[in-house]
Amino acid sequence: MNAPPSEDHHPVLPAVLSAEGIDHFFVSPEGTVLQALDQVSLSVADGEFVCVVGPSGCGKSTLLRILGGLDAPSAGEVRLRPELSVVPPVAFVFQDCGVLPWLTVRANAAFGLRMSGVGRKLSDGVADRWLARVGLSEFADSYPDRLSGGMRQRLALARAFASGSPVLLMDEPLGALDPQNRLLMQEHLLRLWEQEHKTVVLVTHSIDEALLLGDRVLVMSDRPGRITDTFTVPFPRPRTAAVQDTTAFARLRVRVRQALRAHRPEEAAR
Numbered sequence: 378m379n380a381p382p383s384e385d386h387h388p389v390l391p392a393v394l395s396a397e398g399i400d401h402f403f404v405s406p407e408g409t410v411l412q413a414l415d416q417v418s419l420s421v422a423d424g425e426f427v428c429v430v431g432p433s434g435c436g437k438s439t440l441l442r443i444l445g446g447l448d449a450p451s452a453g454e455v456r457l458r459p460e461l462s463v464v465p466p467v468a469f470v471f472q473d474c475g476v477l478p479w480l481t482v483r484a485n486a487a488f489g490l491r492m493s494g495v496g497r498k499l500s501d502g503v504a505d506r507w508l509a510r511v512g513l514s515e516f517a518d519s520y521p522d523r524l525s526g527g528m529r530q531r532l533a534l535a536r537a538f539a540s541g542s543p544v545l546l547m548d549e550p551l552g553a554l555d556p557q558n559r560l561l562m563q564e565h566l567l568r569l570w571e572q573e574h575k576t577v578v579l580v581t582h583s584i585d586e587a588l589l590l591g592d593r594v595l596v597m598s599d600r601p602g603r604i605t606d607t608f609t610v611p612f613p614r615p616r617t618a619a620v621q622d623t624t625a626f627a628r629l630r631v632r633v634r635q636a637l638r639a640h641r642p643e644e645a646a647r
């Protein structure tokens with residue numbers, strides 16, 4: 378295995394999701410080849426929250442899609458713990474929510490369960506419990522156009538958590554929110570995850586978000602994306618946004634920022 382240089386060791390717990398030696402190439406209609414990923418290997422333990430940060434265009438979304446089986450890698454292998462194949466193993470949360478405007482809020486929350494064959498009564502019951510947990514009960518019979526951006530994102534989270542999938546793959550799920558709403562949603566996501574302990578891989582541009590939410594932060598280089606550094610986040614749980622005001626947080630933020638800069642060609646040239 379091509380282990381990335383790392384400040385910290387990978388978890389000793391058995392991996393739920395792992396990837397080994399992932400390369401990915403895109404070919405344009407004119408035949409131009411673009412390498413998006415270069416020998417990416419990672420391993421995510423059961424119940425672990427892993428955040429991925431990296432410069433724009435470095436291949437984070439491509440990696441997430443490959444981890445979730447939406448795209449096949451050009452080379453390398455993704456493995457999910459075998460017993461997970463009995464349920465939809467992964468649920469996605471995207472920046473644009475993926476909320477379906479023609480379905481009610483309840484039907485949106487129940488969507489993952491319905492797609493995996495769960496009957497309406499049972500899936501609606503689960504959806505209603507999740508809507509209550511994200512504070513959207515009163516909108517259950519409404520359509521998503523009645524919801525604000527933050528509420529839609531809460532609905533997207535409810536749908537992912539309600540789906541029963543043990544692995545949640547999140548691509549900038551809070552990226553479209555204003556700073557105040559984003560902080561509220563980060564704390565909301567923290568609470569949900571701390572209660573449910575799903576296995577999460579979350580892509581974000583925000584170092585602060587990664588350090589607030591994650592157990593580990595993986596840093597990617599410029600394209601073609603490689604994992605250059607891994608940081609274990611030592612802050613105890615349950616966490617609140619107040620951890621961002623501590624000296625330890627500020628120090629770790631600097632180290633992650635330095636790791637990000639170290640692998641950008643224009644920085645290396647300075």
Ligand SMILES: Nc1ncnc2c1ncn2[C@@H]1O[C@H](COP(=O)(O)OP(=O)(O)OP(=O)(O)O)[C@@H](O)[C@H]1O
Pocket residue numbers: 403404411413431432433434435436437438439440600
């Ligand atoms: N379907 C595609 N066809 C061709 N090129 C693609 C395709 N999808 C992504 N790319 C290219 O692959 C590279 C990686 O894209 P990707 O979206 O994975 O990056 P990212 O790190 O998620 O970017 P951002 O942070 O800006 O969202 C980029 O150069 C992008 O232009």
